Amino acid sequence: MTSKLEGLLNRIVRTGTLTATTADGQSRNYGDGTGEPIAIRFTDQKAENELVDDPQLKLGEIYMDGRMVMDAGDIYDLLALVKSNTLAEDLSPGMIWRGVARLALTRLQRLLPFNHNQRNVAHHYDLSAKLFDLFLDPDWQYSCAYFETPETSLEEAQVAKKRHIAAKLLLDEGQRVLEIGSGWGGMAMYLAESSGVDVTGITLSTEQLRVSRDRAEKRGLSSRVRFELQDYRTMKAKPFDRIVSVGMFEHVGPSNYGRFFRKAAELLDEDGVMLLHSIGQPTPPLVNNPFFEKYIFPGGYIPSLAEVLPAVQKAGLFVRDIEIMPRHYARTLRLWRERFLARKEEVIRLYDERFVRMWEFYLAGSEMAFTHQGFFIFQMQLARNTFAVPDTRGYMAEREASLAVFDATRPPLEKVTY
Template sequence: MLLGAVFKRLIRTGSLTVIDHRGERRHYGEPAGPETVAIRITSLSAEWRIALNPKLAVGECYMNGELVLEQGGIFDFLTLVVRNLGVHGNIPFTGIQRGWERAMRLWYQFNPEAAASRNVQHHYDLDGRLYDLFLDTDKQYSCAYFPTPDTTLEQAQLAKKRHIAAKLNLKPGMRVLEIGCGWGGLALYLAETCGVEVVGITLSHEQHAIASSRAQERGLSDRVKFEIVDYRRMLGRKFDRIVSVGMFEHVGVPHYREYFAGIHNLLTDDGVALVHSIGRSEGPGTTPAFIRKYIFPGGYIPALSEVMPVIEQSQLWVTDMEILRLHYAETLKHWRMRFMAQWDKAKALYDERFCRMWEFYLAASEITFRHWGHMVFQVQLAKKVDTLPITRDYMHDAELDLANREKPQRFAKTG
């Protein structure tokens, strides 16, 4: 069978047993042992789909119960496959498909305002109780910052907010715009700890409602406002600082010029912006078909080689750049383990098929950051060369000061 030929060429290290739809067992790779991963494929149709379009079909078949793990879990199976694929991930016999993906990549990333709104709502307007099952208590849905291996998820997400606030070099009374405010945690932190005014914008009605409610509960509604609006509709407004965490992945390469021009126009002359985004270290690529179809339609993880030329043309200075390696892998590990522990509650909200879809998304994402070249970059931008201190010492000093000023985290889960 074609799938057998794929596995024979692919699996050289590690051990995989495949049980086909007829019940026949075939072994690939190193001799079978306690670490062997075993999968069962329930139909001939599933075998052909996995062989011909694995980046979509593996996830779909697992989600639909057509690919069953008999030994190990989906995380173990994907780890085995990715380790054999190497950094570039070229699956045998899929050259035509890769060519088609490359040809269509810009179309997949086309995100005019109406499409951007639909794409955001597809993911972020799910039942809010789902996110409570696996996120930290502040509902931070982006890469955390782990200063030490034993840092908890709650501590790491607080450290992330502190790290970002330090880079913004905030002063009391400043006006801050957060593009893509999530459930409001960062905006509330900046207002409460740094004494600034924040406008957080989102396209998710669910996030907007929760963020607004949290601001009211914290007594911060006079300093933190949340709006449902596209960043392209913020014309004529000015902010001392702009921060965007985990939103740039939804912009798309065709819109990068528009995005950074918007940041330039929204900043005051002495303004500073901080963009925190997932990035790919191996150069431009495409969003995996499963993620694009089921999880983040319109989403794309950029390479710095796609981002920096646009910034260079936007009349903005790159005043600092940091690459966070493996921090998102650790974040996703925490999320995956928490989700698996709450499987029955997630199933009660949706169904078994949804749970398998979500597990596949979290597992595949963690593996991508741990083994396949994805990382997070934080790029600091300013209009003027002398807006910020010329050494990074102020960031370290600010983090220490913020840690001393932080109030106990009182964010309660909603839902």
């Protein structure tokens, strides 16, 4: 075992139990012996050296490549162990200079005028539709579910999420609704069917556009629900009564927050209401996670509310309600990962084992952010007119109760197979 690897693990793992076996067969224990045992094994010495030099990126890469194997526990357990131990003083000089270099590159990229939105979206969302069918609920909701009780299933929680958002939108029959980032069409179809509204959904993913249009047609909703390949920044339309955006804001980036909310204000009627659902984190991040930036969500950015609210104010929008949901996404991600790994052989047939490990690391790392780094979901209700929303929140529960009656009688969603 190299002294550098030993030094890194000694610095990081002070509580818990970790056994590391190197490529030459040597094993050593780290931590204080508490908690469930976790064991990792390296298959080559180069992997050990890479981890020491750049753990932020290389931990995910060597796991993805099968060069670090979990012999006890899973990759979430390892990530949670590391995060629960890590302090600022654990950073080595190499880790510090790489962090500085990534910070400089990040700031430079934010200044450049290039528009890579469609390319970045395609990197993740234009993967095979069959992949998402393996682990999402029947409506293909690829955002945080809303668990009303500990016993709530993923399917029930995703319906509850749509119901919760619909209630906050204060929908009335015949209203025009814009969905920014329409995914595979589930939210738009739900709003149209539950509330009798007309919905336009926009996306930058050609795969999601194809699937959502097909679903709306099969559901008999094409006259009331339409989807377009459209960047919100260049959209021209008569103002909408309502705007909803779920799980898209993470792709906007701080340099575009002003433009995003100014455009939203332009596209929202004077008496309109907007609901923004996004991941947030406690403080503004200096840099993105390098593994996620390179392999999962290039150009993605998780904001803090301190970064978002000034842009809302400058756009002339009023914040009428903010709800913070700290743990719902951790459970959503855990269930997605369990369902994904249960269909592992099918994913391998679509892609390969390396892809499986890459996505397992992505889902586990995302869950860990909510359990150990203070990440949360926020739902922000906005309006151009401060009187567009009631002063008390009772209407939300009343509308959710009414929508629950609809949900109980809604015809089941057709199985999506592509």
